[in-house]
Amino acid sequence: MTFSIALIVTASAIFIAMLIVMLRLFIGPSLYDRVLAVNSFGTKTVLLIAVLNFIGGRPEFLDIALLYALINFVGTIAILKFFRYRSFQMAMSSVRGRAAAPLDQEE
């Protein structure tokens, strides 16, 4: 199985983007930076899986990349619900809870 050098260049570009997002995740400084970094990292993973499928010569696995995008979206919503309601119970119920202060104020 051979493929063009363009795919390797694309994969490298995604890796560099991943590295930058990871640096933002490690140094913060605020919690919202980190949540956003995880969300962007999920998007980069979706792109990487799409490129990996073409490198492996089986683009029919693109469906899996779509499923990853959905999981990433739902996960981010779950994390943000925690900021808002601060408990699993209230986040899942239909009753609108009291707005809570953010989990942690950065010093």
Place this chain on the structure above:
Amino acid sequence: MTYISSLDASTFVDIILMSFLLMSALAIVFMRHLFSVVMVGGVYSLLSAAFFVNLDAVDVAFTEAAVGAGISTVLLLGALMLTARREKQITSRHSFYPLLAVLVTGSALIYATYDMPAFGDPNSPANTYVGMDYMERTPHEIGIPNVVTAVLASYRGFDTLGETAVVLTAGLGVLVLLGMGGAGGTASRKEEEDQA
């Protein structure tokens, strides 16, 4: 146009993903802010999922993404509500035994890999017994390209049905224990608001 062999590309991706995994693991060890540790844990799961896709194990990768990056992150956040925001400083004396346990487990796992058959070995257990039978019969008996799906959904269909029932029951039990969707804590809180 230049062409590279697929094996080289796969090795290149493996090396990069492994070094990212190492970076996130080190970050988890050295970070003291627990919320950030949970976030880096989610990224670690996404990275290992991409690694599994590169190894052609897409089903394992999908489970890793759903459980590791999805459910575990949410459950750890729930646990975080009950504990402190920062990890306590650990003295080097206290970290000696955990380090020893990790090193012993790691070397045992590496030692176990020496007993594994070589990649693509025709004499390995997976390629000698009933597996080849499924490979030969699936195309004309079931007529789908994926042998794993044929085994799970057709040859062992009743087994899979039973497993699904067990997983559904376990999930319902967890939902009842957490009190989701029910009147439980939400109703009492609403009553408090009404009284106030």
